Amino acid sequence: MLLKILVLFCTLLSAKLAESFVKPLRYNLTILTRLGSEDEQNQFEGIVSIDIEATQPTRVIYLNSLNITISRQRTWIYRWASGRKIGALQIKRIIKKTSLIKIVIELPLRSGEIYTLNMLFSGNLDRSQQYGYFAGYYDKTPRVFYSATRLEPDYAHTVFPCFDDPRFRTPYNITLVHDRKYVALSNMPPVEEKPYKEIENYVSTTFMGSPPLATQQVMWTLHQLEKVYSGPAAAGENITVWSRPHLAEKLAKVPEMTPNLFSKYETLFAYPLPKGADWGGKVDHVVLPRYTEMYSGQGIMVYGEDIVDSGQNGLESLQETLAELVARQWNGLLVNLEDSDEEYVRNGINYYLSVQVMAMDKEAYNTTHLSKTRLDVLYHDSLAKVKSIATDVKESGHQKLRKKKMCLLIHMLKVALGDKLFLKGLQEFFKRYANSSASSKELWEEFQRGARRSHQLPTGVSLPTVMESWMKQPGFPLLTVQRDDAKQIVTITQSRYYQKYLDNSSNDCWWVPVAYIVRNLTLPQVEWLGCQKNSRDILELSHIANPEDWLLINVDAAVPLRVFYDSYNLQLISEALRQDFTQIPELSRIQLVDDALSLSWSGRLPYNVTLNVISYLSNETSVLVWETALLNLEKLQSIMRMTTGFRIFKLYMQKLIEPAFKTTLNSLSTKARTGSEIPINTKSPVTTESSGTTESPDTTESPDTAESPDTTESSNTTESPDTTESSDTTESPDTTKSDLSLSAILYRLACQFEIKECLTDAQQRFQAAMDQKSSSSIPEEIREIVLCRGIRNGLEVHWIMVRDMFFESENDKERSILLNSLSCTTEYWAMQKLLSWALDSKKVPRTMTASLLSAVLRSPLGYYVGKQFLIDHSKEILRSKDVKLILTPFINAMSTKAEFSALNDHLHRNLPSSMVSGLSSTLESGLDRVNWRNNLYFDLLKAIRDFTLDDGPKNSSDSDSN
Incomplete structure (x- = not known):
């Protein structure tokens, strides 16, 4: 064993030494790309000529290369001093490091001399990973292809042989040979385009030599997009925007945003980027269809259409993306990894x-x-x-x-x-x-x-x-805060937090800056909680708070962690929130609400304490605090609606929501009259070729068939748990990015829990929309909830009308709203139809599948119809390439042990272990729901009963928060 270790060490050491004997000075790179051919695979070939300096005599050169074919016969070295050609005797891959190749040459290189290493290579364009040099396409008939590079963090050697070490920065001379129908772009501006004589209809585009770049910073792309803008910015750079024509209007602000962002970062960092003729003086924006990454380098930025075309929030999403891409110019280009x-x-x-x-x-x-x-x-x-x-x-x-x-x-x-x-x-x-x-x-x-x-x-x-x-370790800490007012000491300890309450005996710990304030000291103080060699320190704070003063830890949610207070301090905080919630900072209120509901969900904090903490929400005016509460409360609601205790839960929610809702209803009504629209929370629809299709519903879709029952009005009882509307939430907080107004959040909750004024308002809005045969009169931020309520209580003809709006709409966001609202039907046949659509990409784009299934499974009827649908279509679903996308909503909807075990066993019997492993986080979340219902359901009911019967929060003297 010792001998093997020594051999391995010597091999690696010799590779490092040999590598250090040669350093690159300049790359001359020519890439010929065959793209979009119908009779052969998309591929590329190229010649790289690397000027190198020998720092020591050597006959061996180590280069990085992987997944490309190199011709030994076409690999040779040119010695500048004599003009002599030196051939390659051997090209061998290093077994222990597959990305490293060893080139043995005929004659040794002489120290201090300059040589040029020439290599011919070829490779296939990787369309699956979208890293290295890859091809993509959009449209179906005919397909429109493009190609682009993404060489970060270390993919340059999958495209051309190179010294793929970020410490090397060298100039690049790049030439792209391609079909003349493509526009070629790279880091630097093109200086020449001429016909390529060897291949008909091909041209050769040569770019200006670049400043010194690391290999991963090299970029180029071929595309058929249109130039929707080109012009100089105030600072002198020329900005060009390439996209499909329909996005021209939405990209109109890019020429203004780009120099503005550069200027802000220059001020922020107090360090300008290099400028001048040697740096090209241009910025190309390339907006690719069906591209989900974003990438930038010297002179070029590449991002996807979905960032631009994401509804009314598109301009802000675009600015966010550009802000990140511009930041990369400093932290990635000026200083690279x-x-x-x-x-x-x-x-x-x-x-x-x-x-x-x-x-x-x-x-x-x-x-x-x-x-x-x-x-x-x-x-x-x-x-x-x-x-x-x-x-x-x-x-x-x-x-x-x-x-x-x-x-x-x-x-x-x-x-x-x-x-x-x-x-x-x-x-x-x-x-x-x-x-x-x-x-x-x-x-x-x-x-x-x-x-x-x-x-x-x-x-x-x-x-x-x-x-x-x-x-370097997963997870985050739970800080436990214990007050001893007799000694005037606060003790803070830490342990790892799990969503599922585990008996955790590990020594996981973190270094934590603990920022705190007290009632009469609002300037945050910072102390450090240590972690010495996985041994948890204990932080003791002396004489920081009087017995009657509340203490707030982790002010403004400065650190990503949760805080578990002792019962007395939490009661003081609860009372402060009810007296004047503004004395607690907004981000801290968000943490308090989220922590309380999360700690109770995991079984650490009794629900009567949590209800006491959140009782002040009736007065809360922060959208962010209410969004946080909404996320947690709807998680509870998704389980409670399937139980006999839903009525009690609903009464509690009405009591919590009604005061705040009534104060905002008039402002929402004003918005409706003025036609103001604010974005709603839907799954982010990614633009695909399926969006904007003109699939009109044929006559067979009409429920006037044997599949449909009569057209009488649906029966409805107010006590039914069917009241859960199709608000598009999942177990993951990703869905909180809604930008809803406070009035819209409260409207959504009020209708879900059947507050009379909301039901009346929603019905009036729905009827007006049906009379106009358009949903545009309903403010967008409440459109889905209004349509949902209307369909639930309306006639069959209303369902058909909204269905037709869905098929006729060309806007993905509007289609998602309409589709989800259809799931609120109380008709069995309609539920089955929606579920069948979910598996038919011609009816429902894959980007809307999970959202639709979640919406259907949200009501008791849809849940039971969905379970049978899953059984009946099990083979089809498990064979689908979108199996994870389809199964996730079903897993997230289950709340009983029997249901979960049956599905889990079925997946293990019928899916490869790798696919089941890919569902592990979803299965864990599903099991978490099951455990909550088994262990904490009655705790919540008891807390609600006590809270409701006592007509409000308890005083500190009788608070049961052990």
């Missing part, structure tokens, strides 16, 4: 910085995005099988978690250091490492140097260690 595995760190920082830049024009933007990001991260990061964000798993949910959690950790750092010191640290970092590479550790050390100089960081706290504790 030293370690490709840390791409998630850079992405999280850029996301956070984009939020700060957007907040310069809209003050509430920062609070809104941090709140919603926190909810999303805490949900996913509390699952038992979650991985640390340092773990690179190519799964979209985990990649989103990495970026969002990193964003919150940067915010934590900013709170701990203070705004001024944080900004100064960033500025010093860019000055120190400009035009070179750096690691995340070097960024943390830069912050630490500034904090030490300003005496803002305790001696025993190391920021690299702090960040490592959050990045």
